[in-house]
Amino acid sequence: xxxSQETLDEIALSAAEYGLIIDRxxxxxxxxxxxxxxxxxxxxCGYKHSRPLLRLLPSRSSRVLSQSxxxxxxxxxxxDGLAVVFKVESHNHPSAVEPLQGAATGVGGIVRDILAxxxxxxxxLNSLRFGPLDxxxxxxxxxxxxxGVVEGISWYGNCIGVPDVAGEIxxxxxxxxxxxxxxxxxxxxxxxxLASAAAGGVGSVLLLVGADTGRDGxxxxxxxxxxxxxxxxxxxxxxTVQVGNPFLxxxxxxxxxxxxxxxxxxxxxxxxxxxxxSAAIESAYRGGRGIILDLAQVHRREPGMTGYExxxxxxxxxxxxxxxxxxxxxxxxVFQKWDISCREIGQVIREPQxxxxxxxxxxxxxxxxxxxxxxxxxxxxxxxxxQLARQRLSLAEVALPPAGPAAALLTLLAAPNIASKQxxxxxxxxxxxxNTVVGPGSDAAVLRIKGTGKAIALSIDGNGRYCYLxxxxxxxxxxxxxxxxLSCSGAEPLALTDCLNFGNPERPEIxxxxxxxxxxxARACRAxxxxxxxxxxxxxxxxxxxxxxxxxxxxxxxxxxxxxxxTRAAWTEEGLAVFLLGQGxxxxxxxxxAGSEYLQAVQGxxxxxxxxxxxxxxxxxxxxxxAIREGIVASAHDCSDxxxxxxxxxxASAGDIGFQGGPALARLPRRWDAALFGERxxxxxxxxxxxxxxxxxxxxxxxxVPLLELGTTGGSRFRLGRYADLPLAEVADAWTESxxxxxxx
Amino acid sequence: xxxxxxVFPGTWSDTDCYYQVKDILGQDxxxxxxxxxxxxxxxxxxxxxxxxxxxxxxxxxIARFSPVMAAxxxxxxxxxxxxxxxxxxxxxxxxxxxxxxxMRNQHLEYRCQWTNLRTERTDTPFSRRCPPERPLLVPVSxxxxxxxxxxxxxxRLEGEGRVLFRYCEPDGTVTAAxxxxxxxxxxxxxxxxxxxxxxxxxxxxxxxxxxxGSADGNLIFESVIDAVAVGGRN
Numbered sequence: 010x011x012x013s014q015e016t017l018d019e020i021a022l023s024a025a026e027y028g029l030i031i032d033r034x035x036x037x038x039x040x041x042x043x044x045x046x047x048x049x050x051x052x053x054c055g056y057k058h059s060r061p062l063l064r065l066l067p068s069r070s071s072r073v074l075s076q077s078x079x080x081x082x083x084x085x086x087x088x089d090g091l092a093v094v095f096k097v098e099s100h101n102h103p104s105a106v107e108p109l110q111g112a113a114t115g116v117g118g119i120v121r122d123i124l125a126x127x128x129x130x131x132x133x134l135n136s137l138r139f140g141p142l143d144x145x146x147x148x149x150x151x152x153x154x155x156x157g158v159v160e161g162i163s164w165y166g167n168c169i170g171v172p173d174v175a176g177e178i179x180x181x182x183x184x185x186x187x188x189x190x191x192x193x194x195x196x197x198x199x200x201x202x203l204a205s206a207a208a209g210g211v212g213s214v215l216l217l218v219g220a221d222t223g224r225d226g227x228x229x230x231x232x233x234x235x236x237x238x239x240x241x242x243x244x245x246x247x248x249t250v251q252v253g254n255p256f257l258x259x260x261x262x263x264x265x266x267x268x269x270x271x272x273x274x275x276x277x278x279x280x281x282x283x284x285x286x287s288a289a290i291e292s293a294y295r296g297g298r299g300i301i302l303d304l305a306q307v308h309r310r311e312p313g314m315t316g317y318e319x320x321x322x323x324x325x326x327x328x329x330x331x332x333x334x335x336x337x338x339x340x341x342x343v344f345q346k347w348d349i350s351c352r353e354i355g356q357v358i359r360e361p362q363x364x365x366x367x368x369x370x371x372x373x374x375x376x377x378x379x380x381x382x383x384x385x386x387x388x389x390x391x392x393x394x395x396q397l398a399r400q401r402l403s404l405a406e407v408a409l410p411p412a413g414p415a416a417a418l419l420t421l422l423a424a425p426n427i428a429s430k431q432x433x434x435x436x437x438x439x440x441x442x443x444n445t446v447v448g449p450g451s452d453a454a455v456l457r458i459k460g461t462g463k464a465i466a467l468s469i470d471g472n473g474r475y476c477y478l479x480x481x482x483x484x485x486x487x488x489x490x491x492x493x494x495l496s497c498s499g500a501e502p503l504a505l506t507d508c509l510n511f512g513n514p515e516r517p518e519i520x521x522x523x524x525x526x527x528x529x530x531a532r533a534c535r536a537x538x539x540x541x542x543x544x545x546x547x548x549x550x551x552x553x554x555x556x557x558x559x560x561x562x563x564x565x566x567x568x569x570x571x572x573x574x575x576t577r578a579a580w581t582e583e584g585l586a587v588f589l590l591g592q593g594x595x596x597x598x599x600x601x602x603a604g605s606e607y608l609q610a611v612q613g614x615x616x617x618x619x620x621x622x623x624x625x626x627x628x629x630x631x632x633x634x635x636a637i638r639e640g641i642v643a644s645a646h647d648c649s650d651x652x653x654x655x656x657x658x659x660x661a662s663a664g665d666i667g668f669q670g671g672p673a674l675a676r677l678p679r680r681w682d683a684a685l686f687g688e689r690x691x692x693x694x695x696x697x698x699x700x701x702x703x704x705x706x707x708x709x710x711x712x713x714v715p716l717l718e719l720g721t722t723g724g725s726r727f728r729l730g731r732y733a734d735l736p737l738a739e740v741a742d743a744w745t746e747s748x749x750x751x752x753x754x
Numbered sequence: 755x756x757x758x759x760x761v762f763p764g765t766w767s768d769t770d771c772y773y774q775v776k777d778i779l780g781q782d783x784x785x786x787x788x789x790x791x792x793x794x795x796x797x798x799x800x801x802x803x804x805x806x807x808x809x810x811x812x813x814x815x816i817a818r819f820s821p822v823m824a825a826x827x828x829x830x831x832x833x834x835x836x837x838x839x840x841x842x843x844x845x846x847x848x849x850x851x852x853x854x855x856x857m858r859n860q861h862l863e864y865r866c867q868w869t870n871l872r873t874e875r876t877d878t879p880f881s882r883r884c885p886p887e888r889p890l891l892v893p894v895s896x897x898x899x900x901x902x903x904x905x906x907x908x909x910r911l912e913g914e915g916r917v918l919f920r921y922c923e924p925d926g927t928v929t930a931a932x933x934x935x936x937x938x939x940x941x942x943x944x945x946x947x948x949x950x951x952x953x954x955x956x957x958x959x960x961x962x963x964x965x966x967g968s969a970d971g972n973l974i975f976e977s978v979i980d981a982v983a984v985g986g987r988n
Contacts, residue, residue, distance in 0.1 A: 167864055168764075168805045169766070170767075170804060256763070256807065256810070257808075259808075347763065348763070435867050436864045437864075438895045439866055440893055440957075440966075441803075441960075442770065444966075446966060
């Protein structure tokens with residue numbers, strides 16, 4: 010074989026895959042062609058290991074307007090002739106190497122995916138994972154990554170005028186050196202104006218608009234996103250990270266939307282991973298056409314760039330437009346107005362071929378099909394013995410904490426995974442565009458849709474610990490939780506987007522996690538009636554041989570027919586009755602504590618086997634939604650991390666209203682820890698005016714959902730029977746200030 | 755009456771201001787592209803928030819050289835009403851239409867949060883509808899809103915009653931804790947000597963409906979509409 014292993018390593022192709030390329034072409038590829046294969050056959054673009062599994066996910070419903078994978082993002086009909094477009098995507102590896110730019114360009118990239126659907130970006134969300142901020146080794150580096158990522162999101166998002174409305178952040182040792190940065194963008198478009206990425210008619214012109222093409226980000230898709238990291242490699246990989254220009258992104262959004270409005274654009278595609286190669290080839294493939302590109306026409310940032318570099322550059326803030334020849338002038342004028350480069354770099358041809366020229370020199374000539382058909386690997390997964398061993402948990406092995414429930418509660422509220430993230434999200438503009446009804450900090454964000462009485466709800470969620478202990482059930486719980494968050498705002502869950510963050514799938518225990526998480530997600534989606542309409546896969550999340558916890562992140566879209574009928578987690582007034590939906594007595598099980606934050610933060614244990622009853626889950630959520638819609642309840646909060654006691658403390662702190670536990674909290678079972686801090690699924694804490702009690706009880710009986718009356722809101726203390734009696738100020742301080750204190754310290 | 759809303763490349767509160775004055779308050783409004791050379795025909799011109807030209811050099815430093823700024827100078831010189839919000843305030847200071855500068859927030863972080871604003875006088879075209887007895891609930895969203903001016907300038911601003919809005923507690927008391935960015939004297943908004951140019955860091959266009967948490971920002975624009983209707987600046 011004439012090509013060295015070193016060359017193949019650089020583009021993350023195996024020798025066998027190289028052989029496959031020769032088979033498909035019936036010749037050796039030249040270096041430019043090989044680079045194009047490397048990029049398109051990378052895990053990031055080609056989904057080699059994940060595509061067969063992704064097919065298991067339901068992707069259709071009566072509201073879904075797009076097909077998962079067929080366009081840049083999923084589109085969902087919300088009525089009134091409007092579609093909501095949304096997708097989540099990872100930028101983990103770039104953020105590990107250069108956190109500020111990595112996170113910033115992660116935001117920029119997902120915004121352009123939404124723009125490529127013809128939609129105006131309406132909101133951003135993000136899900137972040139880091140190593141612990143205060144354990145001894147590596148802590149400084151984790152802080153550096155944390156600060157950089159938050160700064161990058163704040164800088165880029167604030168500058169482009171898209172509000173950052175919700176998110177979540179968790180810390181675990183497994184993310185040290187391999188942080189996760191998953192960014193989600195949501196856009197709004199008239200359903201009849203949804204744009205397509207497909208290349209249009211033969212003879213259509215390809216226009217490259219936006220930033221000059223530079224040497225940044227070459228091999229981003231293959232080299233960074235599709236490999237694991239060795240020690241010390243971050244320095245060496247820095248040139249593969251792109252650099253963002255949010256100002257250009259902002260005017261690119263405005264100019265592209267204006268260009269689309271002229272009616273002169275038949276296709277639009279963003280340049281993301283694998284740059285021009287991926288944009289042009291995917292556009293041709295989706296349109297069933299071919300393309301000719303002349304790289305001499307590409308505006309470049311620096312002289313001396315090779316064709317190879319131009320094809321694989323991941324310079325940011327670029328879009329590819331397909332325009333009928335007679336419309337080119339009209340479209341060009343829009344970009345002229347905005348002072349944005351707009352160059353004709355090629356055209357659509359009938360034969361499904363890619364001809365890449367540099368002036369009169371031919372650089373590559375490849376059939377489209379093999380480029381887009383990466384090999385698919387269906388591997389045999391096997392659970393790690395350690396994982397199976399951890400599933401065994403008996404309460405007899407867990408001693409009750411001697412310091413008592415109040416101390417455990419304060420420890421949990423201050424734990425970085427539970428403490429309020431206010432010190433982070435107040436740095437993000439969450440109000441621009443004046444649609445934000447409920448911003449960050451509640452279970453779901455609520456954005457009204459101007460011109461209608463409706464609102465959408467948005468949430469993003471995932472729990473790596475559950476998935477680690479039981480990938481199948483963890484996957485189910487991830488779906489249940491994100492839907493429950495939406496339901497807690499009063500919204501009907503409509504559709505999901507997923508970002509699957511895992512380690513190296515070539516290892517059987519990782520493939521097992523991937524496969525069973527996907528199966529779990531699929532099962533819960535069917536049970537709850539929500540499709541997955543878009544997504545992204547990030548594999549090879551390992552650092553120095555250690556894989557991250559399996560972390561599927563689910564982004565959810567919900568709909569409220571009446572924007573005014575929404576609720577938040579925070580209590581709204583004194584004297585409200587507080588109820589727990591989904592639980593009727595205190596019988597506790599070991600599964601209640603499985604994978605709980607309490608077990609880890611207070612007992613130093615990661616163990617157990619989380620459980621969920623999807624039928625109960627569906628009924629609890631329906632009860633929550635109907636109680637909100639019918640005006641029965643005043644607040645609703647998902648009971649999740651930290652369990653019931655934490656959920657109550659959060660609603661109290663956020664509303665600045667105390668709590669007085671009633672008879673139900675006077676006498677808990679001997680395992681008060683499982684009752685107060687267990688993370689049993691399918692539970693929602695609501696508050697209501699006492700006179701609404703009969704209506705709630707009737708509705709719950711109809712839906713066969715158990716209820717438990719917990720107490721009353723009010724006062725300046727937080728009382729859980731004889732188990733805890735704390736000043737509300739102390740509870741609120743532990744929850745709201747701990748993260749900022751930890752970062753300052 | 756007719757509002758002109760200036761759009762620089764990188765402006766993002768333009769649509770929010772338009773929505774408020776047009777859809778909420780029912781007034782005529784146009785977007786004014788930064789290359790425009792005349793502002794004739796407008797009763798009030800708004801410089802909205804955003805990151806004009808990316809603000810990579812210094813907030814507002816490039817925008818002040820836009821053709822529309824020469825027109826704005828003329829418009830303001832003729833007594834036209836001007837409101838600069840957030841980045842618009844920064845641009846007005848850079849252009850010398852208002853004194854002082856907006857430095858990086860004291861804590862060096864971007865802040866997006868609700869603030870309470872005490873209205874210092876209600877005898878101006880921007881505040882005649884503001885209730886003197888309670889503060890306005892209006893959010894801020896900026897990284898460079900820390901108002902600073904030399905001591906003699908500050909003394910003059912105070913002496914001439916040109917501080918229009920001050921960050922305060924919900925009960926109206928002015929405290930350091932209520933100051934989101936470290937501004938001198940808790941200054942949130944000031945007017946020029948002639949009283950027809952207002953610069954403020956908080957975003958009144960974001961508090962335009964109770965559903966969003968507050969409609970207090972409408973009071974500022976309703977004041978302007980009132981002032982124009984009675985034909986005077988007061």
